[in-house]
Amino acid sequence: MLGLGHLRRRARVTGRPQGFWAVWLPSLFASVTLFLLVFVGGVLATVVGLVGYQAPVLSAGQLTGVWRGADGAALRLDPGGKAELTKLPTESESGDWFTNPPYAVCEGTGNWSTGRTGDRDAVVVRLDSGCGRQTYWKIGGTEGAPELFAQFGDPDAGEVWILVRG
Template identity: 90%
Template sequence: MGWENRADDDPEGDRPGDVVRSLAELNAAAAVCAAQFPTIGLIWWAGTQQGDDYGGSYGFLYVLALAVVVLVTPLVMPFVGFAHAVAHIVPAGHLARVTARHVRGPTWAWHLVYAGALAVVWAAVTALLWSWPFLITATVLAALGVLPVLGLGHLRRRARVTGRPQGFWAVWLPSLFASVTLFLLVFVGGLLATVVGLVGYQAPALSAGQLTGLWRGADGAALRLDPGGKAELTKLPTESESESESGDWFADPPYTVCEGTGNWSTGRIGDRDAVVVRLDSGCGRQTYWKIGGTEGAPELFAQFGAPDAAEVFVLVRG
């Protein structure tokens, strides 16, 4: 018999096959839940990369970390899917079946309703215990329940057609193929969107007037840019003479801390607009402070040392 044959007629637990049906449904729910998590992880990671990386390069360690994640994900995915199924999808399905016996409407529709309701419950729990934002958490959890509920409904229909529950590999192999396919589609789509400029970080464009004012950094560093092109420095890291002339990127530290007055102008280095600061005294050399951050919270930053391991200093509005 299928998972839900006579499910609307008999009380839970009255049939000997209930245990088998429940285990089969739990297995199927875990498989469907697991299929979406690699793609969700990719989307989350892509979202974290939308901010300013200050021109950094991840290099070999980044590639190695990504390779480890790809290799480990298939091992972790079943456990994550099982946890999601036990805490969210399976309880919602049980409530949906009980409701469908007494109220009109398809079981899958009630399953979606209860999945959304449990998302609200878990969002409230996380808000109380860990101060997670309630509305965002509830929305995300509710969205995570849609694909498993619809996928589980599809597997139930197949079980009714074949007359028996789907076996272990009958649900996990399609889950694996679906997971890989969905992951690749999102990955390739993200690459294309990045290439054409639909997504990705864009540094703010600031006029000379917007750049004027006080900018502060760590350890008391400050840079005041006056409208007339004058600059005043306080404990500000500046490109050192040794690094500029000898290429000694490995000096400790790879910069010179300077104070005094000078002048500034707008410029460009690489793909970034920048503020070029020149001192009147002999301390350090002219330094390019690149423009970063966002339109609402602009930043100036400079990099000192080897390009693949540069020390970055950031200045924000004072």
């Protein structure tokens, strides 16, 4: 736009009016060049990894410990694969998305292992008691502040529970 202003000012100074294409053709080239620069830069940044989210990769040893959530929820992951749950939501027995709430809040012991759900690493928690089904707690956050999260209910508008290392 500043270049167009310069062309118009130059036309006034020299007394020669610029034609339609003399003004808009440079603008067209400048716009296309700017678009290509931003587009190619964005693609390169995505390919190189400067743009885009990558979930942290945590080993089983890094996952052990206590993870805490809202309303006093806690998940203790022991090195031997044992898990202890306190007020923790799990997939409901019925698997019905439309129940309110779409999860069962359970307490007790069980076991855990690493697994994958979709394209993301997860912690799979299975209870020994009959409260709820196995639940996939996906790994998210950052390397410095990892978190576990699970979505319950409708995949498009479900309820998300987040656990952070406590």
